[in-house]
Amino acid sequence: MSAVKLPGSLHTNRRLSQWLRFDRGGYVEVRTGKVEIGQGILTALAQIAADELDVPFDRVRIIPASTTASPKEGVTSGSLSIQDSGTALRHACAEARALYVQRAAERLRVPVDALDVRGGEIVAPDGARTSYWELVDDALLEREASGAVPPKSVHARHTIGTPAARIDLPDKVLGRPRFVQDLELPGLLHGRVVRPASSRARLSRLDVSRAEGMKHVTRVVRDGDFIGVVAEREEVAVKAAARLALDAGWSEGPTLPDSGQLAGWLSGEPCESSTIGERRAEGAAVASTLRARFTRPFIAHASIGPSCAVARWSDARLEVWSQTQGIHNLQADLAVVFAVPAHDVTVHHVEGAGCYGHNGADDVALDAALLARAVPGSPVRVLWSREDELGWSPFGPAMAVDLEVDLDASGEVLDWRGDVFSNGHGVRPGRSSTPTLLAAAHLAKPFERAIAINQPVATGGGAERNAIPGYDFPAFQLRSHRLLAMPVRTSALRALGAFVNVFAIEGMVDDIAAARGEDPVAWRLRHIADARGRAVLEAAARRARWSERVKREGTGFGVGYARYKTVGAWCAAIAEIEAEEEIRVRRITLAVDVGLAINPDGVANQVEGGAIQAASWTVREAVGFDRTRITSTSWEEYPILRFSEVPAVDVEVLQQPDAASVGAGEAAHGPVAAAIGNAVFDALGVRVRDLPITRERLLRL
Amino acid sequence: MTVAVEAGARVRLEVNGKRCESAAAADTPLIYVLRNDLGLKGTRFGCGTEQCGSCLVLVDGKPAYACTTPLAAVEGRKITTVEGLAAGREPHALQRALIAEQAAQCGYCLSGIVIRGAALLAGNPAPTEAQVRSALDAHLCRCGSHNRIVRAVLRAAAEMREAP
Numbered sequence: 032m033s034a035v036k037l038p039g040s041l042h043t044n045r046r047l048s049q050w051l052r053f054d055r056g057g058y059v060e061v062r063t064g065k066v067e068i069g070q071g072i073l074t075a076l077a078q079i080a081a082d083e084l085d086v087p088f089d090r091v092r093i094i095p096a097s098t099t100a101s102p103k104e105g106v107t108s109g110s111l112s113i114q115d116s117g118t119a120l121r122h123a124c125a126e127a128r129a130l131y132v133q134r135a136a137e138r139l140r141v142p143v144d145a146l147d148v149r150g151g152e153i154v155a156p157d158g159a160r161t162s163y164w165e166l167v168d169d170a171l172l173e174r175e176a177s178g179a180v181p182p183k184s185v186h187a188r189h190t191i192g193t194p195a196a197r198i199d200l201p202d203k204v205l206g207r208p209r210f211v212q213d214l215e216l217p218g219l220l221h222g223r224v225v226r227p228a229s230s231r232a233r234l235s236r237l238d239v240s241r242a243e244g245m246k247h248v249t250r251v252v253r254d255g256d257f258i259g260v261v262a263e264r265e266e267v268a269v270k271a272a273a274r275l276a277l278d279a280g281w282s283e284g285p286t287l288p289d290s291g292q293l294a295g296w297l298s299g300e301p302c303e304s305s306t307i308g309e310r311r312a313e314g315a316a317v318a319s320t321l322r323a324r325f326t327r328p329f330i331a332h333a334s335i336g337p338s339c340a341v342a343r344w345s346d347a348r349l350e351v352w353s354q355t356q357g358i359h360n361l362q363a364d365l366a367v368v369f370a371v372p373a374h375d376v377t378v379h380h381v382e383g384a385g386c387y388g389h390n391g392a393d394d395v396a397l398d399a400a401l402l403a404r405a406v407p408g409s410p411v412r413v414l415w416s417r418e419d420e421l422g423w424s425p426f427g428p429a430m431a432v433d434l435e436v437d438l439d440a441s442g443e444v445l446d447w448r449g450d451v452f453s454n455g456h457g458v459r460p461g462r463s464s465t466p467t468l469l470a471a472a473h474l475a476k477p478f479e480r481a482i483a484i485n486q487p488v489a490t491g492g493g494a495e496r497n498a499i500p501g502y503d504f505p506a507f508q509l510r511s512h513r514l515l516a517m518p519v520r521t522s523a524l525r526a527l528g529a530f531v532n533v534f535a536i537e538g539m540v541d542d543i544a545a546a547r548g549e550d551p552v553a554w555r556l557r558h559i560a561d562a563r564g565r566a567v568l569e570a571a572a573r574r575a576r577w578s579e580r581v582k583r584e585g586t587g588f589g590v591g592y593a594r595y596k597t598v599g600a601w602c603a604a605i606a607e608i609e610a611e612e613e614i615r616v617r618r619i620t621l622a623v624d625v626g627l628a629i630n631p632d633g634v635a636n637q638v639e640g641g642a643i644q645a646a647s648w649t650v651r652e653a654v655g656f657d658r659t660r661i662t663s664t665s666w667e668e669y670p671i672l673r674f675s676e677v678p679a680v681d682v683e684v685l686q687q688p689d690a691a692s693v694g695a696g697e698a699a700h701g702p703v704a705a706a707i708g709n710a711v712f713d714a715l716g717v718r719v720r721d722l723p724i725t726r727e728r729l730l731r732l
Numbered sequence: 733m734t735v736a737v738e739a740g741a742r743v744r745l746e747v748n749g750k751r752c753e754s755a756a757a758a759d760t761p762l763i764y765v766l767r768n769d770l771g772l773k774g775t776r777f778g779c780g781t782e783q784c785g786s787c788l789v790l791v792d793g794k795p796a797y798a799c800t801t802p803l804a805a806v807e808g809r810k811i812t813t814v815e816g817l818a819a820g821r822e823p824h825a826l827q828r829a830l831i832a833e834q835a836a837q838c839g840y841c842l843s844g845i846v847i848r849g850a851a852l853l854a855g856n857p858a859p860t861e862a863q864v865r866s867a868l869d870a871h872l873c874r875c876g877s878h879n880r881i882v883r884a885v886l887r888a889a890a891e892m893r894e895a896p
Contacts, residue, residue, distance in 0.1 A: 069838030069875050196834060203839030204830045205823060206774020206814030210840065213773035266756070266764045335778050335786055335874050336840040385838030385875045417779040632834055636880070640837050643876030666783040666872065674868040677878045 035178045039118030040064065044102035047172040050123035051080065053131070053163045057151070058090045061120065064104025065112040066096050066356060067199060068386035070696050071633040072112045074197045078629055079117050082190040083124035083182055085148035086163065093198070096380040098362045106357035106459060108388070108523060109491060110599060110694020113629060117692060125182040130171050135161050185688045192688060194632030199382070211354045211381035212339045216410040219341070220249055222402035223272035224259040224413065226423055227473065228281035229660040230520065234258065236280030242271045251275065252405045255475030259402050261411055285658035286518050294326045294721075297431040297452040302512040307488045308499040312506035318440040321542065325434070325535035327722040328653035329519055330427040331669055336384025337420040338391035342399035343410040348375045349403075353396040354383025360461025361393050365400055367466045368478070387644070389522035391415055391424040393460045394469035401470060418664040423469060426654050427524025428454040428483070430494060432535040442547040446506040449498055449535075454514045454521040455483030456493030456528060469520075482517045491596035497529035497701055500536045501594050502558035519656070525641075526595070526700035530648065531722065533593040533701025534708055538720060541589070541709045551590050551709065552577055561594070563624050563687075564601050568592050570622035570683050571603035585610050586617075587714025591705025593698075600625040600698035604642065606678070606706035610714045613726045616646045616678040616707055623682065623698055626690035634695040635682045641699035642680045647672040649704045650724050743807050747772070748816025758804035762796075763787050765803055766813060774814035774843045778872070785871030788844035789813050795851050814843040817850055826850055829888035830881070837875030845871050849885045857893055861886060 037045060044050070044064070051061050061080045067073045077091040094100070104115055128148065135153040136143040138161055147154045154160045202209040227234070239251040242260055247267040252259050260275055262268035288296040341352040349369065355361040358378040366373040383392060395413050403411040415423070430453040437446040458467045458481050471478040485493025492498070495511040544554035552572045559565050572578070572590070580588050587610065592603045601624040609615040619642045628634045651672055655663035663669040704722070712718050717732050742753040747770060754765050761780075766772045766789070778786030780799045787798040790812040817824040826849045829835075836842055845868060852859060852867045859867070864885045873881070 069836075071837070194834075196831065197836070200831055200834065200836055200839065203836055203842055204827045204846065205818070206772075206843045206846070208773040210773075210776075212776065213767075215771070215773075264756070264764070265768055266760045333874055334838075334840075335784055335872055336776060336838075337778070383838075384840035387874070414777065417781065417783075636834060636837060636877070639879065640876030643878060644874070665781065666779060671872060671874065674871065674873075674878050674882065675862070675865040677876070680876075680879055 037176055037178045038122045040102055040104045040115045041119035041122055041176050044104070044119065045175040047123050047127055047174060047176055048169065049102045050120055051127055052169055052172060053167045055164055055167050057164045058092050059084060059086055059163065060092050060094050062094045062101050063116045063120065064096055064102040065107045065116040066380045067382050068107060068356065070637055071197050071630065072107070073199060074195055075113060075629040075633055076117060076120055077198060078190045078193070078195050079121050080124050082188050083121050084128050084163070086151040088190055088195055090151055096358050098358050098378045101358065103359050106360060108356055110595065110696045110698070113692045113694060117629065121182045122178070123176055126176050126180045127172055129180045131163055131166055134166050134168070134171065138166070191629050192627065192631065192686065195630055209382055210336065211341065211352055211383050212336055212414060214341050214352055214381055214412065216341065216343070218409050220261050220263060220406060220409050220411045221265040221268040222259055222261045222399060222411045222413040223268045224257070224398045225272050225276045225279060226419055227256055229283045230518070231286045232281040232283035234279060235282045238278040239275065241278055242275040245271050245274065250405045252402050254401060255477060256473040257401060257470045259398065261402050261406055283659055287656050287658050288518060289658070290656050293328060293429045294324060294431040297429060297514065300514045300516060302452070302514050304510055304512045306508065307492065307495045307511050308507065308509045310507050312446070315439055315445050317437040317445060319438050321436045321438065321539065323434050323539060323720055325432045325531060325538060325720045327430050327531040329429045329521070330524055330648055330652055331421055331654050331663070332387050332390040332424050332524060333421060333669060333671060334384045334386065334390060337415040337417060338395040338424065339383060339412065339414045340396040340399040341410050341412045342396065342403040344403050344407045347371065349400055350377045351396050351400060352379045352381045354381060354386065354392045355396060356386060356389070356392065357459065357461060360459060361396055362461070364393070364460035364466040364468050365397065367464065368397060368468065368471050369400070388427070388524040389425050389457070389459050391420060394423070397468040397470050421669050422661045422664040425458060425520045425522035428456060428494065428521035430528060430531045432531055434535055434539050436539060436543065438543065442543060444504045444543065447500055447504045448507065449509045450512060451495050451498050451510070451528060451532065452512045453494035453528060454517050455485050456521065456523050457486055458483040458520070458522045480517070482515065483521050485511065485513055492528065494528040495532070496527045496596060497532045497593055499597065501564060501592070501597065502540070503560045525644070526697040529593065529595060529697065529701045530645065530704055533591065534704040534722065537591045537705030538708050538718060541712060542718060555590070555592055564592070564594055566685060567601045567622040567624050568603040570685060571605050571620055574622065574681060574683050575605040575620035577605060582713070585714060587710040587712070589706045589709025589711070589713055591702035591709065593701045595698045595701070599693045600695055602698040602702045604699060604702035604706040606703065606710040608707060608710040608714060610711065614650045614707070614711055614724050616650060618679045618681070619646065619703055619706065620681045621683070621699060621702070622685060623695065624685040624687060625693050625695045625698070626687050627692045628684050628686055629692060631684045631686060634684050637695040638682045638699045639680045641696065642703045643672065643677045645700040645703035646678055646707060649707045649722060653723055743803050745806050745808065746810045748812060754803055756803055758802060760803045761799050762789070762801040762803055762806055763798035766798060772813050772815050776840060776843055785844040785848065786841055788847040790847060790851060793854070795848055814846050817846065824850055825892045826853065826885060826888040829884040829891065833880045833884040833887060835880035835884040836877050841871060841873045845881060849888065852885070853889055853892060857889060859885070859889060
């Protein structure tokens, strides 16, 4: 067949039947390789299908992703699901609709053009009618997409662009089983893993007898430094794991960096350096040079629901139920660990608690598979403890950003130079011959520990994401330095490097504007070449009444702006803070442009949530550790903002019906951190460049 | 309903209006009896140490953490879980309000919040926003749905006052 370039994931999943089928029961089944992680993607995809097919929204059923039947769409990450899956689905549905209308035309003996589709019924001018459900013929969609049927015009849409209610919400509000944590299978056993005392600790002593002797304990499992229990009852598994932990001894030593000297550690370690963006200009006279270093600590995913998975072995075949972001990636890594062909590993997606990047979801699947191997035929459910969730999920990397800016005599930027120091932001499974799942490094025949890398700059980069300022500077040079050792396991956390890069750029820019005596919004508007960028900034300023703001003692206002990944959503944020004993973020006002917002309320929800999470990271959060162990393993040691502490958030979504859709989930993080940092400067007159901006930090200034 | 685990003392309790017995060990945290023996998966494990609120249930109408409440402590008590808040087939006003406000992202924390909110509204039909936030401070949400949830509690309060 031809290799016509097809839109989105349709290019690599070309058969229409991979995406949808109609059912005589009066509904359409839609398949996607992207997964619900709390972002509302299933609802948005159902809206797209309903619109293109002209069926009622409630006639669309999304089939949970599984390696046996779903389109292969990689990982649900990077705010790409609407682009990848939504685009594919839109085109697949447009073609499916055309094929069924053609079939209806034959049946009703009228020309195709005379037919109208309404609510799933296909209607002729004389009132004769049939429907998708009547015409069901799966063979009709057993073909490759042609790419020749354009989706609907903007004006013909009825569901896209409306705030449809989330399809997963009733279950969640009513407490119905919906999460992988809730999965029941016949004969389900409960497993718990006893993790090593610290990342590199080796098992020096283990007495399994007491745990094994407990009533209802099915098995104690050991494979090298991986130890765990399987029991008939969950509370017994918890108790037996606690017993086993007491009866295990570990040899460990100091392998972690000094948490009080992270910036020095980051910039002093062996690294791989690359230039990620450069523009040279004829040298005008440099009047002054600004230099500053911005940092962020390691940050935890800190999902409210600990990672969970269920696994079952039967006849050397493994079946796994997982909250993973990438079913095929997890399948690939499990196949490597167990040395079985990938087609002998099936991964079904089941929703988990909120996912903000590469957390423990994949790791716990290996834990479950390792324990289940000891009890063939029985499904084993493993739920991580809170301590494991906060201590063993990969963290978002600590980072240092050094900036150096040449100014002319009027304080205008001549040359902007930056160096980004960080561990890699990606050690996801399924991307190399070395499995990256946590327990793989603890087995008797251990796999090498993979070192996190950064994704290519062309797809947004990792540490260097948004390191290149979105302003029209005459010259710039940005370099990225990826550490080659990884004492603290790091991977992708929402927004990746954009969070601190935008915080750094926007802090520097604020200083530059202040030195010129220029309003920070006006300065930015003067330097953003892109009309949609200026539009979000103007909208946020208008909505926050920026020009009418009244500064009182101890309060401050700040602005932050970025276009996520340089090619994604435009977002501007304005923060209002009070500097009391701690920084209280009172209000954040945002404007965002994600192109065509499939579900404007879904976009607003993502941006609101992103703003609150970013506020929490900015004023509160840091992973704690000594030289040997992670210490922030409870909510007391890893506090996040609570209901009475979160800011009011107000979001304006600039709808762009004719523009391509881009993701919304990560757009707010950088601008919000920047706006808060700049508001602190406005309130206190001091520039805090190290995150989080805590009371202790302010007292040290 | 009887939950058979082993011979021994049975603990009698009432869950969502139904009497049941459990033969699980007396120190078994209530959450495992609810989820695994009674099939009430709405009560969710978050931390096991009363720090996040995900597992909140009502015991004789008062909020209690199912992850730290031992079975023996609820002998003869009336337990209400998120599944039991609905009156007949109609969801609780707060559950309806959460949907009306689209007040969730992942929704994992919601069960405990629904229980806390229902308990608050039972005792205070007209809470201020500050009172709602203060009541919910025992609950963690990581997705940032806080403000929508607060609006939902206030909306439910207004609806309950209009149509008690």
